[in-house]
Amino acid sequence: MEKLKKQLVKAGYKMTAPRIAVLEELSVSRHPISVRNLHKKIKAVNRASVYRTLNLLEESHLVNVEVIGKEKLYCLANVPHHHIICKQCGYMEEIKCNHNFGYFKNFSNIHHQLTLTGVCNKCAK
Amino acid sequence: MEKLKKQLVKAGYKMTAPRIAVLEELSVSRHPISVRNLHKKIKAVNRASVYRTLNLLEESHLVNVEVIGKEKLYCLANVPHHHIICKQCGYMEEIKCNHNFGYFKNFSNIHHQLTLTGVCNKCAK
DNA sequence: AACACAATTGCGAATTGTTCGCAAGTGTTA
DNA sequence: TAACACTTGCGAACAATTCGCAATTGTGTT
Ligand SMILES: [Mn+2]
Ligand SMILES: [Mn+2]
Ligand SMILES: [Zn+2]
Ligand SMILES: [Zn+2]
Numbered sequence: 001m002e003k004l005k006k007q008l009v010k011a012g013y014k015m016t017a018p019r020i021a022v023l024e025e026l027s028v029s030r031h032p033i034s035v036r037n038l039h040k041k042i043k044a045v046n047r048a049s050v051y052r053t054l055n056l057l058e059e060s061h062l063v064n065v066e067v068i069g070k071e072k073l074y075c076l077a078n079v080p081h082h083h084i085i086c087k088q089c090g091y092m093e094e095i096k097c098n099h100n101f102g103y104f105k106n107f108s109n110i111h112h113q114l115t116l117t118g119v120c121n122k123c124a125k
Numbered sequence: 126m127e128k129l130k131k132q133l134v135k136a137g138y139k140m141t142a143p144r145i146a147v148l149e150e151l152s153v154s155r156h157p158i159s160v161r162n163l164h165k166k167i168k169a170v171n172r173a174s175v176y177r178t179l180n181l182l183e184e185s186h187l188v189n190v191e192v193i194g195k196e197k198l199y200c201l202a203n204v205p206h207h208h209i210i211c212k213q214c215g216y217m218e219e220i221k222c223n224h225n226f227g228y229f230k231n232f233s234n235i236h237h238q239l240t241l242t243g244v245c246n247k248c249a250k
Numbered sequence: 251a252a253c254a255c256a257a258t259t260g261c262g263a264a265t266t267g268t269t270c271g272c273a274a275g276t277g278t279t280a
Numbered sequence: 281t282a283a284c285a286c287t288t289g290c291g292a293a294c295a296a297t298t299c300g301c302a303a304t305t306g307t308g309t310t
Contacts, residue, residue, distance in 0.1 A: 014277050014286060035267080046289045051268060067192055070297090072267090084232055093231065106218065107209055107243035114239045118232035139257060139306050160296080171260045176297060195268090197296090252310085259304070267296065275288070280281105 001027055004062065004078060011060045018045040022053045023076075031092060032066060032073035032083060066115045086120035126152055129187060129203060136185045143170040147178045156217060157191060157198030157208060191240045211245035 004023050009015055021042045026033070029041070039050045054074055057063040064077045068085055075083070080097035101110050129148050134140055146167045151158070154166070164175045179199055182188040189202045193210055200208070205222035226235050 016277075016287065018288070047267095048269075048290080049288060052287085065192055067190055067197070072192070084229060084235070086232065101241055104209060104241070104243070106246050107211065107241075108246070108249050110209070110241055110243035112239065112241045114237065116226055116229070116232075116235055116237045118229070118235035121231050121233070124233050141258065141306070143259070172296095173261080173298075174259060177258085254309080255307095257304105257306080259302105261301095261303105263299085265296100265298070267294100269294070270292085272290095273288105274290105275286105277286080278284095280283090 004076070007062060008057075008060070013056060013060075018049045019053050021045050022050060022057070026063065026074065026076045027078075032068075032075040034071050034073055038074065061111060064113055066113060068115065068117065082114045082116065084116035084118060086123055087117050088119055088123035091120045091122070129201075132187060133182075133185070138181060138185075143174045144178050146170050147175060147182070151188065151199065151201045157193070157200040159196050159198055163199065186236060189238055191238060193240065193242065207239045207241065209241035209243060211248055212242050213244055213248035216245045216247070 001024065004027070005015055005020070008019065008023075013019070021044065022038070025038055025041050029038075035050060035054065038054075039045070039047055042050070045053075054063065058065060058074075062077055063074050066073050066075070066083070069087070082095040082097055083092050084095055085092045095116070097114075099112060099114070101112050104110055126149065129152070130140055130145070133144065133148075138144070146169065147163070150163055150166050154163075160175060160179065163179075164170070164172050167175070170178075179188065183190060183199075187202055188199050191198050191200070191208070194212070207220045207222055208217050209220055210217045220241070222239075224237060224239070226237050229235055
């Protein structure tokens with residue numbers, strides 16, 4: 001959390017209440033979360049500011065975005081990981097990321113985003 | 126293309142003109158494409174129907190969706206592959222998919238979606 | 251070939267998601 | 281404490297996506 005704040009500052013952004021609120025909520029709700037739900041949790045922050053903050057966090061690679069069904073979800077990227085999600089019930093597990101697309105000819109500064117979907121054992125009966 | 130149609134039918138859907146138009150346009154424009162651009166190419170098809178078709182194609186796993194920056198892009202999934210995209214200029218390369226998340230404890234029927242982003246050599250100067 | 255019926259479409263309106271413009275407020279640095 | 285640029289909140293604007301429903305069409309059956 002403190003580390004996150006420092007990264008923001010280092011990226012050249014001011015440390016404001018709305019930004020702290022977003023970061024803290026992201027870090028509390030450990031699961032990927034939609035803008036709508038995130039904003040529900042921090043109503044003090046204006047919706048536009050939630051969008052603005054998420055956008056700059058994404059550009060700074062402090063959060064990742066993924067699309068699950070019709071939802072766009074945001075998740076802190078401090079610890080590199082991915083998710084596998086049950087399409088039926090939404091049950092989700094984290095997957096440690098040990099990928100290395102490090103050197104890809106023709107590209108530098110590579111980031112990646114991976115999402116797995118499936119049916120959990122419970123739902124599969 | 127013919128194979129795609131067959132898959133749709135096998136999935137229990139009727140083979141209609143709008144659906145064929147969408148499939149053909151996806152197959153012609155080999156790159157991931159946004160709803161807006163796809164619709165531009167097949168204006169004969171109503172926009173709502175484009176959405177409806179893409180949604181059912183996605184549920185049938187005939188197309189994949191990925192988010193690049195602020196764009197939601199659709200791409201045929203007939204040949205398993207991913208993309209690496211330059212954030213500066215949009216240049217993109219296809220990556221053959223040889224991943225196998227096949228057996229993941231607790232989940233079955235697993236699908237995955239991977240996107241790489243970076244800066245292409247040209248843009249990196 | 252005509253029929254029957256459920257599935258699908260087009261249309262416009264409704265809903266939801268996201269961005270904008272600008273005046274007022276705030277963090278940082280000196 | 282005084283700048284001053286960066287941010288915020290607010291509403292309106294704009295864009296994306298879905299909905300409801302009457303009209304149309306694909307497909308399997310006579
Ligand atoms: Mn990874
Ligand atoms: Mn793959
Ligand atoms: Zn489940
Ligand atoms: Zn480039």
